[in-house]
Amino acid sequence: MIRRFLKGRAARKLRRNKLAIASMAVISVYVFVALLGFVGVISQASTQERVLPDKTPGWLESKPVDDRAADAIWLADRIGARVERAREETDPEAVRRLLDEVSMAERSIIDAPFEEIEALYATVQAELDEMYEVFDEKDLAVDDIISSQLRIQRYRERDAERFADRIAEAEQTIAEAQARVPDLSVAAESELDDVEAALESLMPTPDGLRGAVYTLRTCLGSDNQGRSIMMKALFSVRIAFQIGFVVAIACVILGTALGAAGAFFAGWVDYGVMYLVSVLSSVPSLVLLAVIVYIFFGSPIFDNPAERPGLALVPVYAAMGLTFWVGTCRVIRGEVMKIKGLEYVQAATSIGFGRVYTLVKHVVPNTAHLMFINFALLFIGAIKSEVILSFLGLGVKGQPSWGRMISQGKDDVIIGFFWEVGAASVFMFGLVLAFNILTDALQDAFDPRHVD
Structure with a gap:
């Protein structure tokens, strides 16, 4: 038939x-x-696992620098909380369980002695401190531009001729800050790259078959819960x-x-x-x-x-x-x-x-x-x-x-x-x-x- x-x-x-x-x-x-x-093979549990920070875009699209920095800080804080708790444990298996709580699907903290993990985390903290300094300097420059623009607006509303010197001073401040911002932006992104590299050493992206699975999971990004x-x-x-x-x-x-x-x-x-x-x-x-x-x-x-x-x-x-x-x-x-x-x-x-x-x-x-x-x-x-x-x-x-x-x-x-x-x-x-x-x-x- x-x-x-x-x-x-x-x-x-x-x-x-x-x-x-x-x-x-x-x-x-x-x-x-x-x-x-x-x-x-594709289970409901796999849809509920965190694989990335919140609202990470998918393939070929990256987050802005400020969002990347926020994600790096979030991940470092997440790792740091488990490292602090692990210092109080004496059982190696208990330490490993604590560190595995940070895992995002196939991506997890390296399997190494706890002393090595502490050293890598210290490197992350040092890189973060340097990043904070550059980002703070950049934020101050941006704040100088905004505050100076507001002062100029107020002076002109009151009496532009009377406050001409102050307006010129504020314009000079804006020019100097604007000249610093591009270099600070490059430096901030460079410091962020160093932080991300340090985090990658501590919590590397998997390779091989696990890496292929993780790439599939993350190719379209993550939702508002990661x-x-x-x-x-x-x-x-x-x-x-x-x-x-x-x-x-x-x-x-x-x-x-x-x-x-x-x-x-x-x-x-x-x-x-x-x-x-x-x-x-x-x-x-x-x-x-x-x-x-x-x-x-x-x-x-x-x-x-x-x-x-x-x-x-x-x-x-x-x-x-x-x-x-x-x-x-x-x-x-x-x-x-x-x-x-x-x-x-x-x-x-x-x-x-x-x-x-x-x-x-x-x-x-x-x-x-x-x-x-x-x-x-x-x-x-x-x-x-x-x-x-x-x-x-x-x-x-x-x-x-x-x-x-x-x-x-x-x-x-x-x-x-x-x-x-x-x-x-x-x-x-x-x-x-x-x-x-x-x-x-x-x-x-x-x-x-x-x-x-």
């Missing part, structure tokens, strides 16, 4: 569609990433596939069953199905989704993502499953209305097959092409709806998702930090675009109305 399908006209037409093949390749990559999430944006985006692929697959399967089954039954049996069955479809269609879908999800709020079973992460997604499944089947129901109903009048269906009825058997055996299988198309449409629809619900705080809870990433990173866009929002948007765009292309290709290949 599979061989016959692969040799059929529809399969051949699908294989000739290069865009469809490319989209299937992209989807395969997403599927592989999702499988890594399901088997635990967590890996890349790991959150990759883990969210699993959440997207989990929600999309469950919702699409449930809605295709429910929509096909109700639509086929209504069209085939007609009468009160069809009236009941269409009445339900009309009621659900009369309410805006987003409002209906939000209301259904809100019903589950406060539930000790479903609103406890820390203890029951799987059940925490049930409200999302329920909201989408109870609403998204309507479109599939309409499409399948229309197709069954045409099929049930065909000769082979009438022949099956005339030779004594029951109506249910005829429906299941001869009618529903001939709507399979519509099931495939609707599955793809429902899959991407569920993913987009999850993003909207999570952005509004009504979707996924307690674990990363693209919607939560956009919600958490939206305020950072104002200050120019777009990495979290950008990563979630690009990952979602790639999957949705690939499925849209594949859906069009499936419709073109399998829908009888598109036969060449």
Whole structure:
């Protein structure tokens, strides 16, 4: 059967569609990433580990000098606090445990005698002291410029001719300070490089396989808690596939069953199905989704993502499953209305097959092409709806998702930090675009109305 399908006209037409093949390749990559999430290679714990200082930009973008200095001071203070506590310990294992508390994923303090670590930390402190002196001198020069500009403004407002000498003196101060600032900026950056080099000696960036993993974690930077944006985006692929697959399967089954039954049996069955479809269609879908999800709020079973992460997604499944089947129901109903009048269906009825058997055996299988198309449409629809619900705080809870990433990173866009929002948007765009292309290709290949 599979061989016959692969040799059929529809399969051949699908294989000739290069865009469809490319989209299937992209989807395969997403599927592989999702499988890594399901088997635990990309775990939720990996999305919660600190890998960098807060709001570190990703690849090819560096922080301003002042922000780099703040990060270096933060890391030095973090190491210093553990070193001070380790001095009070006599057990080497206890000392190592304290030092490992500073670790950022694969990056940790070197495995060396504590005396060597103390010496390296002393070097860091010495470099920091030199950096402080240069930065303080630079800050004083900038303060001189600002204060002198304010004095000039006040003198001119009062009496420029009377205070001409003081204005000239302030202008001279500004000129001297402005001449010093460029050299001080270069010196400050040089001192900062020395501090970062000293920290690198004490807490080196890993190499080899660990280094490759750490590079992957940090290539898109970190969020406002220092967590890996890349790991959150990759883990969210699993959440997207989990929600999309469950919702699409449930809605295709429910929509096909109700639509086929209504069209085939007609009468009160069809009236009941269409009445339900009309009621659900009369309410805006987003409002209906939000209301259904809100019903589950406060539930000790479903609103406890820390203890029951799987059940925490049930409200999302329920909201989408109870609403998204309507479109599939309409499409399948229309197709069954045409099929049930065909000769082979009438022949099956005339030779004594029951109506249910005829429906299941001869009618529903001939709507399979519509099931495939609707599955793809429902899959991407569920993913987009999850993003909207999570952005509004009504979707996924307690674990990363693209919607939560956009919600958490939206305020950072104002200050120019777009990495979290950008990563979630690009990952979602790639999957949705690939499925849209594949859906069009499936419709073109399998829908009888598109036969060449």
